[in-house]
Amino acid sequence: MQMQVTQFPAGLHEKLSYYVYVYVDTSDDDDRVLYVGKGKGNRCFAHLNQVNDTDKSTEINRLQAEGRLRIDILIHGVDEKTALQVEAAAIDLLRLERLYNQKRGDDSREFGRISTDDLVAKLQPRIVLGAPDFQDDCILIRLRQRYYSGMPAQALYDSTRGVWRVSRESADQVSLALAVHEGIVREVYRIAGWFTAGSTLYATQDLHGPVDRGSPRMEFVGRVADEPERQRYLHADVSRCFRPGAQNPVTYIGPSFPKPEVER
Incomplete structure (x- = not known):
């Protein structure tokens, strides 16, 4: 059935204020959500008039023509x-990869979907560690966009272990790898060995894209650390171990390494 309303009456705009909308494919009884957005006025209808070669536009035009x-x-x-927060929550709930949205909601980083473990770690870290507090030689790896709350354990391991531009001399000294996101340790791995990037198999396919075998980058293999080691660092705030503005995702911390003061 063709949509009857393709714009709001002018007198309705003030009552609507900001809102969050979804585009829905009504082809079957499960009503699949295609896209989530926020706006005001007639923003929710703007996608109906777009003519381009994007998958989103093509699918919306097709479904509209078919009613x-x-x-x-x-x-x-x-x-x-509030609209930004609701949009972010809806996108995170429905999963970005199942939508035609190109990115998570603008407020997802701060207010989006998150596990209770990650929420407590973010808002009230179990412990704050600086370089002098480390009992083990560790490599801290910031995952940045590779991490999302609730990601499967295998995906987190594959995201952490490769591929990185590391000092082979320093990497050979470390025993533990800490997966770090937003300054919080998300998992702790005991390293078995380092290898040339692309030379080991990943269970999570296409995670890093094509890797040049001649690249100087490295990857490690290992396993989740034993509980005593794991609990020393898991969900700890290690943000002070990274210098403000530092772009390198990797840093080495532990008894064998210098202990720079990186207080904030």
Whole structure:
């Protein structure tokens, strides 16, 4: 059935204020959500008029022509900040990879979907560690965009172990690798060995894209550390171990390494 409303009456805009909307494929009984957005005025209808070669535009135009497209408003009458938070939560709940959205919601980094373990670690870290507090020689690896809360253990391991531009001399001294995101340790691995990038198998396919076998980058293999080692560092705040503004995702910390003061 073709949508009847393709713009809001002018008098409705003020009542709507900011809102969050979804594009829905009504082809079957499960009503699949295609896209999540936020806006005001007639923003939710803007995608109907787009003519380009993107997958999103092609699918929306097809479904609209076939009368199998619906636009739902998830929430309305809210301020922009609230709309951003609801949009972020909806995208995280539905999973970005299943939508035509190109990125997570603008507020996902701060307020998006997160496990209770990660939420407590983020808002109230179990312990704050500086370089002098490390009992083991460790390599700290910041995952940045590779990490998301609740990711499978295998994906987290594969994201952490490669591929990195490391000092082979320093890497050979470390026994533990710490997966770090937003300054918090998300997992601890005992390293078995370092290898040339692309020379070992990953269970998570296409995680790092094609890797040049001639690259100077390295990857490690290992396993989750034993509990005594793991509990020394898991969910600890190690942000002070990275210099402000430092871009290198890797740093070495432990008894065998210098202990720079990186207080904030």
